[in-house]
Amino acid sequence: MTSSDSSVRDEYIHGVAPDEQRRLATMNALINPMCLDALHVEPGQRVLDVGSGLGVFTREIAQRVGPTGYVLGVERDPAQLAYAAGDVASPTSPGWIEFRQGDATKLPLKSVEIASFDVAHCRFLLEHVRHPGAIVSEMAAAVRPGGRLVLADDDHDLMRLWPAFPEFDEVWRAYTRAYEHIGADPGIGRKLTTLLVNAGCVPTRMEVINFGGCAGEARFPLLVENLIGVVQSARERMDELDLCSAQKTNRVLTDLHDWAAQPDAVIWYVICLAEGRRPD
Numbered sequence: 001m002t003s004s005d006s007s008v009r010d011e012y013i014h015g016v017a018p019d020e021q022r023r024l025a026t027m028n029a030l031i032n033p034m035c036l037d038a039l040h041v042e043p044g045q046r047v048l049d050v051g052s053g054l055g056v057f058t059r060e061i062a063q064r065v066g067p068t069g070y071v072l073g074v075e076r077d078p079a080q081l082a083y084a085a086g087d088v089a090s091p092t093s094p095g096w097i098e099f100r101q102g103d104a105t106k107l108p109l110k111s112v113e114i115a116s117f118d119v120a121h122c123r124f125l126l127e128h129v130r131h132p133g134a135i136v137s138e139m140a141a142a143v144r145p146g147g148r149l150v151l152a153d154d155d156h157d158l159m160r161l162w163p164a165f166p167e168f169d170e171v172w173r174a175y176t177r178a179y180e181h182i183g184a185d186p187g188i189g190r191k192l193t194t195l196l197v198n199a200g201c202v203p204t205r206m207e208v209i210n211f212g213g214c215a216g217e218a219r220f221p222l223l224v225e226n227l228i229g230v231v232q233s234a235r236e237r238m239d240e241l242d243l244c245s246a247q248k249t250n251r252v253l254t255d256l257h258d259w260a261a262q263p264d265a266v267i268w269y270v271i272c273l274a275e276g277r278r279p280d
């Protein structure tokens, strides 16, 4: 299998087990307020959220666009959609939100919806796919002329722990190599602007959203648990590919708790965000 084989379905390295869904929901609670502010959506706008996962962020976008707006989440996996549907069924769910099953490389849009969105957004999707350019092109076609594309994703090389924890760095490298083995790109964050340009958009903004923290912050234990969770959910793949033994990974993840108990422990990490505009 090669990364250019377009007939192969992308593998989502973290899977959709209930523990992983809980991790994703907690992570959403940690970062969504910052991500929502950075998205710059306004009341009345039509927003497309691609690779919407549990739909937690999609729903928060819907709260911001309000009843005169509309938000469509597109997600491939039925288990994630079922979670999102459970939320939509709640009486507090906005009526102007919809989820649709589909692949981001061929968005399930009706012909009247093409070129109709004000904003197309994706977060933590492009790092998981073989053909990110195909997805960004679909997103560019979905927005109206002058509409905005906002891409937010990881650049795994930017992860730094201090005080130094070299064994964790080795496990993190093995984790990122697992991405490469399945044809995904752990360094997609730095390439987001290139993806926009290649899709015919004019880049208008780049920024980083803090995905780190230090000991003493209330959110720090949750950031540590998120770090453990992302590696845990990819552990089987890392083991299969012989990138790092399960025994070593387990030990290092356990030791991460001791590392995090140091009064000066810091996770330096960011979400990369790039914005572009479809030309008029």
Ligand SMILES: C[S@@+](CC[C@H](N)C(=O)[O-])C[C@H]1O[C@@H](n2cnc3c(N)ncnc32)[C@H](O)[C@@H]1O
Binding pocket: 010, 012, 024, 028, 050, 051, 052, 053, 054, 057, 074, 075, 076, 077, 080, 102, 103, 104, 105, 122, 123, 124, 125, 128, 129
């Ligand atoms: C890390 S989750 C992020 C979910 C959400 N965007 C968030 O930030 O909370 C990535 C999601 O992308 C979905 N996904 C991966 N490849 C996809 C594709 N080709 N088309 C649609 N969804 C995809 C996965 O099923 C998963 O739910």
